[in-house]
Amino acid sequence: MEKVKNKVNKLVNRGLDRHMRLAVTGLSRAGKTAFITSLINQLLHSGTNPRLPLFTPAREGQLLGARRVPQGQLHIPSFDYDQGIHALRSSPPSWPVPTRDVSEIRLELRYRPESGPLRLLKDTATLYLDIVDYPGEWLLxxxxxxxxxxxxxxxxxxxxxxxxxxxxxxxxxxxxxxxxxxxxxxxxxxxxxxxxxxxxxxxxxxxxxxxxxxxxxxxxxxxxxxxxxxxxxxxxxxxxxxxxxxxxxxxxxxxxxxxxxxxxxxxxxxxxxEHFSQVDRQIVLVDTLQPLNAGPDSFNDMRQALEQLMQSFRYGKSGLLRRLFSPRIDRILFAATKADHVTPDQHPNLVSLLQQLIHEAWQTAAFEGIDMECVSLSSIQATEPGNVDHKGETLPALRGTLESGEAMLMYPGEVPARLPGESFWQSQGFEFRQFRPMPGPSDEPLPHIRIDKALQYLLGDKLK
Ligand code: GDP
Structure with missing residues (x-):
């Protein structure tokens, strides 16, 4: 009887295990490598990770754990997670070397189904998550x-x-x-x-x-x-x-x-x-801060590139993409990265600026049944919020170590909530510095801002 039960369990497991391909893209230096490294790190710690309050399966204890398993597509280079973690945990810590090609990694997520047909059939279920990284430039x-x-x-x-x-x-x-x-x-x-x-x-x-x-x-x-x-x-x-x-x-x-x-x-x-049509969910990372720092030409060019990039998700019923490849992406998350470069009071502005940047394409795609959302996040938090006194006033500030090794307490400025106009560029009110990642013990999950919110949107419903 036990043997039969085991056999049935095995068959049920094989039939009900789920797969999901999550693609991560963004233009060069948008923060793809840092994001994937942190995402994997958070999931590998997921059984006991206190840093994921906004990710329901982790908070409620449904997600039992995750581990790396050999990837399915043998001809695609593997994402080098170990290199990234090694760099981040070195002394002094440094950023992972960015990927410049397509790469992939597979995680096995074990969870306790809470509802749906899986709940009736098994106590634990598996979701195989393929994370695929590709340069946003290819979408141009x-x-x-x-x-x-x-x-x-x-x-x-x-x-x-x-x-x-x-x-x-x-x-x-x-x-x-x-x-x-x-x-x-x-x-x-x-x-x-x-x-x-x-x-x-x-x-x-x-x-x-x-x-x-x-x-x-x-x-x-x-x-x-x-x-x-x-x-x-x-x-x-x-x-x-x-x-x-x-x-x-x-x-x-x-x-x-x-x-x-x-x-x-x-x-x-x-x-x-080969790649795009196999994707189930997509996250597009956007570094809005570097172009704000660089000036109007860079900012407008980034906006144009982003609009162009969005065309790939506008596949509708009769679009070129639909005719050629039948893509199946049902959710896209747009994420303004490196939120730790600005003080927390500026985070809502960062999201609202991103929403403005993709407004037009957002509206069109929403009609086509793809769910979209915008978030601001920091994959690997390199600064901590603090305060500075300025002319008798206490202002929010950031504390961190610059890439040069110099300790810094600064107020980087305000992020415009709307597309910046002449007056913003004339006042040049924004100062963006590169920070070194913070040191930390290797057995603890990496510090981040709102990666758990991204996980909830991209994976939450798949782990029920
Ligand atoms: P990619 O080219 O899209 O893979 O970009 P990377 O992930 O390599 O990121 C480029 C650079 O942005 C990194 O070397 C870091 O300097 C910076 N960066 C990326 N993510 C973060 C973050 O969350 N916080 C901070 N402060 N810097 C980040």
Missing amino acids: DLPLLSMSFVEWSAKQRSVLNGRRRELAEQWLTEISELDMLAEADERQIKHLSGLYTEYLHKCKDEAGLHWVQPGRFVLPGEYAGAPVLEFFPIVSDKLSESALSSAPPNSLFSLMKKRYDYYCEHVVKDFYK
């Missing part, structure tokens, strides 16, 4: 799928103004004399694509801009060094449509067009097919 490529090479080139031409034009100068000078209809020269293409890629890197690194296309040129992942990442837009408007349509097949133009088409067909589409 979605519009390429509905643009020809000539249309994409025209789009790139239209943004080559001001700072971008300055950064592109060397590439622009070298291609100005180029005959796009002449025979292609492999060495020349490599050199010029290199200059174009350098320009895209400078946009990000020197100007704090986020909107760069093609996204894989700056974060190539498995395609590093492949010819599919060696092309550039034609920015000369001197070539007529008929000249381009009758370009010889061995011409520079034809080769650029061929590589662009290959990029769309194999790099962009494959990402959506």
